[in-house]
Amino acid sequence: MELSETHTLPVSQQRAWDALNDTEILRACIPGCESIDPDGDNAYAVVMSASVGPVKARFKGRMLLTDIEAPSAYTIVFEGQGGAAGFGKGNAHVTLESEGDDATKLTYTATAQVGGKLAQIGSRLVDGAARKIAGEFFKRFGAQVGGDTNSATTPEDGDPAVADTTAQNTESNEAADTESGGDETKGKKSWKAWISKF
Incomplete structure (x- = not known):
């Protein structure tokens, strides 16, 4: 499965590119991230x-940057192991397009x-969690690079209390849907947004 999203960042293209390649900024922005360390050329251990x-x-896990076209685009190839919880792997293509100086x-x-x-908990619940993390x-990220979260929010963002309540309700509904989904919960499932964590 595939996830495509667009966000407007309140900074110049060069500033956005620099931030996307700054491991300290990424570590601070990725929910649950403990560390991002260099692991070879254009590669990082996460x-x-x-x-x-x-x-x-x-x-x-590990992520590798390929097809780098600074300051406009790159592709991230990633994989991660979570022990008994399972694994995740995939890739993402990221592009930046200037919309003025700021x-x-x-x-x-x-x-x-x-x-x-x-893979066993159902694709709807996985996708919902991935969108929340994204x-x-x-x-x-918007707050880190520009000090303005409004320009970088998604429809689920805004008031944290409202967002948390909405996410919990969504997850409850998705869990109910998953329970009635039968074979949908079996086997490997495509996951749409691990890259949002990186």
């Missing part, structure tokens, strides 16, 4: 904790696949 429905795990349009298209317990990442 450690993070994540919860997807009833599955909570600490993931250790605005940049960021677009990404990500594809991913999960296995193990993550929304939180862009909220934090």
Whole structure:
């Protein structure tokens, strides 16, 4: 499966590019991220904790930047292992397009696949959790690079209390849908937004 989203960042294209390649900024913006360390040319070792429905795990993974066209685009190839929780792997293409001196349009298209317990809880619940993580990442990223979260929020962002309540309700509904989904919960499932964590 595939996830495509566009966000407007309140900074210049060069500033956005620099931030996307700054491991300290990324570590601060990725929910649950414990560390991002260089691991070869254009590669990074990542450690993070994540919860997807009833599955909570600490993931250790690696991401590799390819097809780099600074300051406009790159592709991220990623994989992570969460022990008994399962694994995730995939890739994402990220592009930046200037919209003036103080605005940049960021677009990404990500594809991913999960296995193990993550694949058994149902694609709707996985996708909902991934979108929530993506929304939180862009909220934090916008604040880090421009000090203005309004330009980088998704429809689920805004008042944290409202966003949390909405996310909980969504996850409850998705859990109910998953329980009635039968075979949908079996086997490997594509996952749409791991890249949002990176």
